[in-house]
Amino acid sequence: MIPPSDFEGAMLKFVRTRAVASLISLVGLLVMVFFLSRLTGDPAALFLPVEASAEMKEQFRELHGLNDPLLVQFSRYVGDVVTGDFGESLRKARPALDVVLEAFTWTLWLAVITMTLVAGAAIVVGSLAAFRAGGFFDRLASVVSLIGASVPDFWIAIVAIVVFSVNLAWLPTSGTGSLLHWILPIAVLFIRPFGIIVQVVRGSMIGALSSAYVKTARAKGVRSGPIIFVHALRNAMLPVVTVLGDQAASLLNGAVIVETIFGFPGVGKLMIDSILQRDFNVVLAAILVTALAIFAMNLLIDLAYALLDPRIRH
Amino acid sequence: MADHLLEVRNLSVEFHTAVGVVKAVRNISYHLDRGETLAILGESGSGKSVSSSAIMNLIDMPPGRISSGEILLDGVDLLTMSAHERRRINGRRVAMIFQDPLSHLNPVYTVGWQIREALTTHGTDAAKAASEALRLLTRVGIPDPENALNKYPHEFSGGQRQRVMIAMALALRPDLLIADEPTTALDVTVQAEVLALLEELQQETGMAILIITHDLGVVAEVADRVVVMEKGVLVETGTVREVYKNPQHPYTKKLISAAPGKGDMHAPAARVEPVLSVHDVRKRYGSFEALKGISFDLMPGETMAVVGESGSGKSTLARILLRLDEPDSGRALWKGRDLFTMSPAELYKLRRDLQMVFQDPTQSLNPRMTVYQLISEAWVIHPDILPRAKWRERVAELLVQVGLGPEHMGRYPHQFSGGQRQRIAIARALALEPQLIICDEAVSALDVSVQAQVIALLDALRKEMGIAFIFIAHDLPVVRDFADHVMVMQKGDVVELGTVRDVFETPRQDYTRALLAAGLDPDPDVQAAHRAARLRRAS
Numbered sequence A: 001m002i003p004p005s006d007f008e009g010a011m012l013k014f015v016r017t018r019a020v021a022s023l024i025s026l027v028g029l030l031v032m033v034f035f036l037s038r039l040t041g042d043p044a045a046l047f048l049p050v051e052a053s054a055e056m057k058e059q060f061r062e063l064h065g066l067n068d069p070l071l072v073q074f075s076r077y078v079g080d081v082v083t084g085d086f087g088e089s090l091r092k093a094r095p096a097l098d099v100v101l102e103a104f105t106w107t108l109w110l111a112v113i114t115m116t117l118v119a120g121a122a123i124v125v126g127s128l129a130a131f132r133a134g135g136f137f138d139r140l141a142s143v144v145s146l147i148g149a150s151v152p153d154f155w156i157a158i159v160a161i162v163v164f165s166v167n168l169a170w171l172p173t174s175g176t177g178s179l180l181h182w183i184l185p186i187a188v189l190f191i192r193p194f195g196i197i198v199q200v201v202r203g204s205m206i207g208a209l210s211s212a213y214v215k216t217a218r219a220k221g222v223r224s225g226p227i228i229f230v231h232a233l234r235n236a237m238l239p240v241v242t243v244l245g246d247q248a249a250s251l252l253n254g255a256v257i258v259e260t261i262f263g264f265p266g267v268g269k270l271m272i273d274s275i276l277q278r279d280f281n282v283v284l285a286a287i288l289v290t291a292l293a294i295f296a297m298n299l300l301i302d303l304a305y306a307l308l309d310p311r312i313r314h
Numbered sequence B: 001m002a003d004h005l006l007e008v009r010n011l012s013v014e015f016h017t018a019v020g021v022v023k024a025v026r027n028i029s030y031h032l033d034r035g036e037t038l039a040i041l042g043e044s045g046s047g048k049s050v051s052s053s054a055i056m057n058l059i060d061m062p063p064g065r066i067s068s069g070e071i072l073l074d075g076v077d078l079l080t081m082s083a084h085e086r087r088r089i090n091g092r093r094v095a096m097i098f099q100d101p102l103s104h105l106n107p108v109y110t111v112g113w114q115i116r117e118a119l120t121t122h123g124t125d126a127a128k129a130a131s132e133a134l135r136l137l138t139r140v141g142i143p144d145p146e147n148a149l150n151k152y153p154h155e156f157s158g159g160q161r162q163r164v165m166i167a168m169a170l171a172l173r174p175d176l177l178i179a180d181e182p183t184t185a186l187d188v189t190v191q192a193e194v195l196a197l198l199e200e201l202q203q204e205t206g207m208a209i210l211i212i213t214h215d216l217g218v219v220a221e222v223a224d225r226v227v228v229m230e231k232g233v234l235v236e237t238g239t240v241r242e243v244y245k246n247p248q249h250p251y252t253k254k255l256i257s258a259a260p261g262k263g264d265m266h267a268p269a270a271r272v273e274p275v276l277s278v279h280d281v282r283k284r285y286g287s288f289e290a291l292k293g294i295s296f297d298l299m300p301g302e303t304m305a306v307v308g309e310s311g312s313g314k315s316t317l318a319r320i321l322l323r324l325d326e327p328d329s330g331r332a333l334w335k336g337r338d339l340f341t342m343s344p345a346e347l348y349k350l351r352r353d354l355q356m357v358f359q360d361p362t363q364s365l366n367p368r369m370t371v372y373q374l375i376s377e378a379w380v381i382h383p384d385i386l387p388r389a390k391w392r393e394r395v396a397e398l399l400v401q402v403g404l405g406p407e408h409m410g411r412y413p414h415q416f417s418g419g420q421r422q423r424i425a426i427a428r429a430l431a432l433e434p435q436l437i438i439c440d441e442a443v444s445a446l447d448v449s450v451q452a453q454v455i456a457l458l459d460a461l462r463k464e465m466g467i468a469f470i471f472i473a474h475d476l477p478v479v480r481d482f483a484d485h486v487m488v489m490q491k492g493d494v495v496e497l498g499t500v501r502d503v504f505e506t507p508r509q510d511y512t513r514a515l516l517a518a519g520l521d522p523d524p525d526v527q528a529a530h531r532a533a534r535l536r537r538a539s
Helices: A007-039 A043-047 A054-063 A070-082 A096-131 A136-150 A153-167 A180-209 A212-220 A224-252 A256-261 A267-276 A280-308 B050-055 B083-089 B111-120 B126-139 B158-169 B188-205 B216-222 B240-245 B250-258 B314-321 B344-350 B371-381 B388-401 B418-430 B448-465 B476-482 B500-505 B510-518 B524-538
Strands: B006-017 B020-032 B037-041 B064-073 B094-097 B176-180 B208-213 B225-230 B233-239 B276-285 B288-298 B303-307 B329-334 B354-357 B436-440 B468-473 B485-490 B493-499
Touching: A007 A070, A007 A280, A043 A054, A096 A136, A096 A180, A096 A224, A096 A267, A096 A280, A136 A180, A153 A180, A153 A256, A180 A224, A180 A256, A212 A224, A212 B094, A212 B111, A212 B158, A224 A280, A256 A267, A267 A280, B006 B050, B020 B037, B020 B050, B020 B064, B020 B225, B020 B233, B037 B216, B050 B064, B050 B176, B050 B208, B094 B158, B111 B126, B111 B158, B126 B158, B158 B188, B176 B188, B188 B216, B188 B510, B208 B216, B216 B240, B216 B524, B225 B240, B225 B250, B233 B240, B233 B250, B240 B524, B250 B448, B276 B314, B288 B314, B288 B485, B288 B493, B303 B314, B303 B476, B314 B436, B314 B468, B354 B418, B371 B388, B371 B418, B388 B418, B418 B448, B448 B468, B448 B476, B468 B476, B476 B500, B485 B500, B485 B510, B493 B500, B493 B510, B510 B524
Parallel strands: B037 B208, B037 B225, B094 B176, B176 B208, B303 B468, B303 B485, B354 B436, B436 B468
Antiparallel strands: B006 B020, B006 B064, B225 B233, B276 B288, B276 B329, B485 B493
């Protein structure tokens, strides 16, 4: 006999192993970022404007300890990162981390709201499509989701601005300030993940609905609603959670195009601006912050797996 | 005739598939009274499960279609009811249990939740459902029922899962329980316990049982009457004894004569130099001792049957002998050389001599290769056996040898029946001219009549070609017909090892006796005697 299920103990152990695995990846990323900025060329050339003189570069190297042995540089870099010191933003004259966190908060909200809407809508639409696979609603959902998954977002964004902001003048074109400013970015970001996830939900639900345990539920006299949303859905959620995570990660990375078009001050736009302006401290901070966010999200996905499926806990 | 609990009249069900209309069931009629047990006996493809799915409204329409007939429950036709009314009957008046309880229980909810749902769906309040769930689990004999309520299906053994299914099905005391191959996936001793439980519960509640099975032994053990089906047609019906003692239809006669365990037992030849000598093989997985020191000798052209229930270590032994898994200690001398110390290169040559036939030919044959490719692949790997020019001729020969024909060469596995696929798997094993074939439940998935043919084939190969067999099986009658020696395993240990006659006629160990006693005899009189003896022992 297997010992009785100790839910909390099993979960705790599960989370611990996953967290350790994430930590290892994070250390790997730290090392990579360090070498990217030190070994791909002369950091002084990277950080300073193109027209900087040789003396300025030497001064820069001296100031930032770039003439020290690599190992010394690395340990100093790790120390800085651990204490949250990414240096100053060259353009904004503020700590780079503050600049990044401010932008990241915007992106985080954008991603959380969008993905919540996507998950809710796609699960309902995909489940209903799967329940009557081949029926009218299923075919309609397939066409809509295919369009959603394939149309490029810059095009939707531009068309949306033309229609809703310019012609109808219902919504502002860009910037932030009111709730109305959120509608277009969210609507545009919604479309692609919605299209993809409807299809994943549908496929996974068709499998679950034809499973033996659904047959049992029907033999028990369970109504269609609970059969779809209680019996089948929870079993069908594992692949859905994976893809949801993927899509959320790409939003957290910064929805570069959409943020740029709508002038939304998120981390994607910040990264593009900082690269163009050679504000390298900000770029490095942004990479690490988004990476941390994605690690955190992977942990959440693993947790969701374990919550959904008791077999994973053991 | 409205006094029957269930009456199926002229039921026809067809399925509209890409290749045309399949008439799954044609004009079948049968009835069932309260407290009675009716068995529907048939092999795969006979349509034996279709009528019960129709009763439960579990046929997907389309592609299914009920083209004629009525299903009367207490005189009321189910087929003219609304979906809502049918749903109210499912679980409350008619309940169902299935062959594979693991896949038929929802893996992500606790068994307590699933039993409570059976009650609350039909209006029982939550508190009552909770106390009932506990009572039901206790009644079906789940140990520590209070904790068991909070466990998930994967935390139970196969027999316990079927008990959970039974608890769930009987939650609302249905008038009719449909049991679709309820014990097929279970060990014999567990099968006996589950069938006994069903009978007890039937006596308590007075319900009728409709049991669908391919196993004459199950029919003899539990059924009052039997309906025999072949290819969607009801060919014979009557009391179990009538049908067994005096079958009318040729198909029924064939089924009964194919039932294993009635022929002469082998008398093994004198023991000579063993071709394989296994000595003290041990294997652990973590703290679990899978093999606790297995030793035996196998003579050329001899069949050693390895029997035991799940978890006894019989499949682990097979994997280790084939070096698919490494033993912790022990020796296995193949013609005097230790299999376990051979280098990969030596082992590679040896693969010719040692072949394996698996349980499920559907999974062990690559679906994208033709029969010719499947069989000749062995010669691609071992090119010295046969020059390429002779491959076609040899494949044709092998196919004839296993009872197929050269015309089958260009076909794919899915174009064959289960029995034919297993023959292909055997032909593939024979292609390398092996001296030992390890069969891991090689006939378990086959229909009885096909099983008999495959066993006859293996036995002919043994005699003609002197191939030795290690025959892993849980089905004792089959073992009785085919084995020279029998090794009984329990929890990684050899409990008993002897000639087939010794083990079957004068078993020395209690465990062997229990295994043999739990086996079901197709003869209802013999089975009745077994049952009487069991009751005497129990009291």
